Amino acid sequence: MAGLVSIPRPSLERLPVYYRVLLQCRDAGMQYVSSKELGKRAGFDNAQVRKDLNHIWSGGRPGLGYEIDKLAACLADFLGLCNATDAVLVGAGRLGTALAGYPGFAGYGLNIVAVFDADPAKIGGTLCASPILPATKLANLIERLGIRMGIITVPAQSAQAIADTMIAAGVRAIWNFAPICLQVPENVLVRNEDLAAGLATLSYYLKEKGPVSDSAKGESVVGQSDTQAFHG
Amino acid sequence: MAGLVSIPRPSLERLPVYYRVLLQCRDAGMQYVSSKELGKRAGFDNAQVRKDLNHIWSGGRPGLGYEIDKLAACLADFLGLCNATDAVLVGAGRLGTALAGYPGFAGYGLNIVAVFDADPAKIGGTLCASPILPATKLANLIERLGIRMGIITVPAQSAQAIADTMIAAGVRAIWNFAPICLQVPENVLVRNEDLAAGLATLSYYLKEKGPVSDSAKGESVVGQSDTQAFHG
DNA sequence: TAGATTGTTAATCGATTAACAATC
DNA sequence: TAGATTGTTAATCGATTAACAATC
Numbered sequence: 001m002a003g004l005v006s007i008p009r010p011s012l013e014r015l016p017v018y019y020r021v022l023l024q025c026r027d028a029g030m031q032y033v034s035s036k037e038l039g040k041r042a043g044f045d046n047a048q049v050r051k052d053l054n055h056i057w058s059g060g061r062p063g064l065g066y067e068i069d070k071l072a073a074c075l076a077d078f079l080g081l082c083n084a085t086d087a088v089l090v091g092a093g094r095l096g097t098a099l100a101g102y103p104g105f106a107g108y109g110l111n112i113v114a115v116f117d118a119d120p121a122k123i124g125g126t127l128c129a130s131p132i133l134p135a136t137k138l139a140n141l142i143e144r145l146g147i148r149m150g151i152i153t154v155p156a157q158s159a160q161a162i163a164d165t166m167i168a169a170g171v172r173a174i175w176n177f178a179p180i181c182l183q184v185p186e187n188v189l190v191r192n193e194d195l196a197a198g199l200a201t202l203s204y205y206l207k208e209k210g211p212v213s214d215s216a217k218g219e220s221v222v223g224q225s226d227t228q229a230f231h232g
Numbered sequence: 233m234a235g236l237v238s239i240p241r242p243s244l245e246r247l248p249v250y251y252r253v254l255l256q257c258r259d260a261g262m263q264y265v266s267s268k269e270l271g272k273r274a275g276f277d278n279a280q281v282r283k284d285l286n287h288i289w290s291g292g293r294p295g296l297g298y299e300i301d302k303l304a305a306c307l308a309d310f311l312g313l314c315n316a317t318d319a320v321l322v323g324a325g326r327l328g329t330a331l332a333g334y335p336g337f338a339g340y341g342l343n344i345v346a347v348f349d350a351d352p353a354k355i356g357g358t359l360c361a362s363p364i365l366p367a368t369k370l371a372n373l374i375e376r377l378g379i380r381m382g383i384i385t386v387p388a389q390s391a392q393a394i395a396d397t398m399i400a401a402g403v404r405a406i407w408n409f410a411p412i413c414l415q416v417p418e419n420v421l422v423r424n425e426d427l428a429a430g431l432a433t434l435s436y437y438l439k440e441k442g443p444v445s446d447s448a449k450g451e452s453v454v455g456q457s458d459t460q461a462f463h464g
Numbered sequence: 465t466a467g468a469t470t471g472t473t474a475a476t477c478g479a480t481t482a483a484c485a486a487t488c
Numbered sequence: 489t490a491g492a493t494t495g496t497t498a499a500t501c502g503a504t505t506a507a508c509a510a511t512c
Binding site for chain 2: 012013015016017019020021024041042043078079080081085093094095097098099101102104105107108109110148149172173175179180181189191193194195196197198199200201202203204205206207208
């Protein structure tokens with residue numbers, strides 16, 4: 001199943017934001033939402049909202065808007081949030097700990113089946129209900145359970161080796177929090193979550209603004225970009 | 233100082249990646265690097281590298297490439313990484329803890345001066361050398377120290393109120409990890425680091441790929457995008 | 465010199481925005 | 489019905505890619 005619908009990346013990045021807003025609207029007791037309202041809450045233009053949604057659903061009703069329940073279900077299905085995705089996490093440091101216990105992932109179908117670390121002192125313990133295993137067992141477990149997603153929260157210098165091991169064992173998508181650009185084969189997807197890089201763009205903005213005023217200028221740092229919304 | 237150079241957002245997002253690669257090259261003993269090599273390591277096209285760099289520096293030498301030391305210094309200056317930026321962090325949970333102690337920020341001039349939390353049990357303690365203060369003192373401290381950057385790692389339902397307090401007290405840039413789209417005035421910059429949203433795009437990719445093969449198709453999820461590099 | 469690589473212009477590509485007839 | 493809002497097309501805008509003379 002799951003139509004092999006093609007969608008531009010910028011649109012794809014906005015879909016989860018719409019999804020979240022829809023859940024909020026539903027919690028607020030709303031039944032329908034217009035592209036205008038949805039756009040306002042998500043931070044995007046209303047025409048863009050309609051265009052994005054039309055990539056996956058054309059069930060909006062003129063004059064009324066979108067039925068929240070149906071659209072949310074449609075988005076969840078499209079994004080693959082319904083059936084849980086098993087994943088392994090490597091690196092039981094502070095960031096790994098935070099991710100393993102992040103409540104926000106629950107609704108997104110992420111299931112961390114095991115956590116790995118190279119530190120003997122950590123092995124044998126548990127991290128938010130996941131056992132901490134030695135990194136030497138990583139490949140074996142991925143193969144045995146057919147895991148296709150890996151999360152990397154190790155220091156930069158270990159990241160490439162971990163990625164290589166994951167890929168050789170069958171992982172197809174890597175969520176990388178190590179500050180390094182991983183080299184991977186064509187058929188493996190890497191999403192770099194480079195926190196320091198994000199920080200740098202904020203620093204740039206503050207520097208440009210200068211220590212005092214907020215006068216004119218600054219257009220260069222204004223705009224929308226994927227999951228990150230900027231208001232300058 | 234600090235030229236008010238305008239630069240497209242996609243270029244701005246790539247600059248920190250170049251910067252990081254340059255440091256790695258320097259550590260490896262290199263003195264010059266070509267746009268081709270830099271692009272390969274950063275995951276971008278060589279023409280794009282030249283175009284991006286020319287927004288901030290035209291010191292490349294035909295036949296040789298870019299002098300690493302000079303280019304790195306130029307990037308650090310442009311991004312505002314040289315002079316430390318004071319920031320407050322609100323939310324001493326797991327994610328807040330991870331960020332407060334993240335070693336990767338050291339070289340990016342981030343200085344977390346205080347951590348805030350609403351939980352009385354946490355107040356009075358310290359988090360990675362920063363004192364944990366009650367949220368009621370947030371506004372006062374921001375004003376007293378002239379803080380301009382705030383980091384939000386509280387649950388979604390508290391995030392908007394914290395943001396409002398920060399902004400009223402003088403914060404101009406917010407790094408938001410709460411899964412919600414903050415409503416802020418025009419002159420305040422928000423960078424949403426929506427981890428669950430990022431996860432959703434990976435889930436989509438795995439779903440599209442199907443549980444088995446990696447045959448054809450999948451172009452829809454391939455491409456480069458800001459700090460996130462995808463290889464599909 | 466010959467080979468390599470830059471800075472920059474032109475061509476291509478794709479995404480956003482505007483507009484509006486169709487429809488609830 | 490009148491007002492609101494959709495889906496979609498056309499127009500605008502901006503970013504990426506290709507190409508190449510200039511230059512080390």
